[in-house]
Amino acid sequence: MRLPGRTAPARALAATAVLALGLLAGCGAGDTSGSSDVVDQGYQSGDGSTTTWAADERPGPVQVAGTDFEGVAHDVTDWRGDVVVLNTWYAACPPCRAEAPDLVALATDYADQGVHVLGINGTDAAGAAQAFQRQFEVPYPSLADTDGTAVAALQGTVPVNAVPTTVVLDREGRVAARILGLADASTLRTLVDDLLDEPGAPA
Incomplete structure (x- = not known):
């Protein structure tokens, strides 16, 4: 049984990079990641910890929009x-590369159930991002967010303390869960399954 706003035991330990634009510095109350900087390496640890919110306590709805690396707008x-x-x-983020196959599989397996995956990349130029997408055969879009607009919008609703961070939104666009650092595949699928099964979901 998950309790609202509680951080579950970490499933993985991954060294993760701080966003280059510095938008994630000084996170406010509610940060339960326990992350710390690695001296002289510019990294911040995200330990894979998962925070969930009960349906009546979810922040949001989230409003994230932007243009992907192919020039297509998404909202x-x-x-x-x-x-x-x-x-x-x-x-170039090692845990991002490690979790990419699981995210690709999730997007493919759940596409017919109305689940959308959207990446947010605030670091790479189009060439580096598209090479990554080709290498891992990524079927979903990623916002080109070098100006930090999408991350700032997300950060305004839920603290995003590390890269990668995965945020799962319910059908109303509210934050149901957040994973700081490398996302465990089975944990992420359980979160998605639970939201798909919530009362009021389409049959």
Whole structure:
């Protein structure tokens, strides 16, 4: 049984990079990651910890929009009524590369159930990001967020303390769960399954 706003035991330990634009510095109350900087390496640890919120306590709705690396506009408000998985990443991030196959499998396996996956990349130029997408055969879009707009919008609703961070939105666009650092595949699928099974979900 998950309790609202509690951090579950970490499933994985991954060294993760701080966002280059510094938008994530000085996170406010509610940060339960326990992350700390690695001296002289510019990294911040995200331990894979998962925080969930009960349906009546979820922050949001989240409003994240932008243009992907192919020039196509995306807005999560267009996906209201569906479950949305947001994932921050960049190409040279080791845990981002480690979790990429699991995110690809999730997006593929749940596409017919109305689950959308959207990446947010605030670091890479188009060439590096697209090479990553080709290498891992990523079927979902990623916002080119070098100006930090999408992350700032997300950060305004839920603290995003590390890269990668994965945020799962319910059908109303509210934050149901957040994973700081490398996302465990089975944990992420359980979170998505639970949201798909919530009362009021389409049959």
